[in-house]
Amino acid sequence: xxxxxxxxxxxxxxxxxxxxxxxxxxxxxxxxxxxxGAVEAGERQESTEEDVEAQEQ
Numbered sequence: 001x002x003x004x005x006x007x008x009x010x011x012x013x014x015x016x017x018x019x020x021x022x023x024x025x026x027x028x029x030x031x032x033x034x035x036x037g038a039v040e041a042g043e044r045q046e047s048t049e050e051d052v053e054a055q056e057q
Contacts, residue, residue: 002015016024 001017001020004013004015005011006013
């Protein structure tokens with residue numbers, strides 16, 4: 001995993017290997033299922049992403 005902060009606009013770019021991407025997707029899916037079921041198509045749950053980020057730190 002490589003993390004590139006962009007201080008000029010406050011964004012962060014994270015480069016993942018294929019294995020890391022799969023592991024993150026699995027964690028996101030499990031977290032979504034635990035927080036009330038499958039996410040409907042097209043719906044985004046930012047809180048789920050924030051929960052996973054907090055767990056990894």
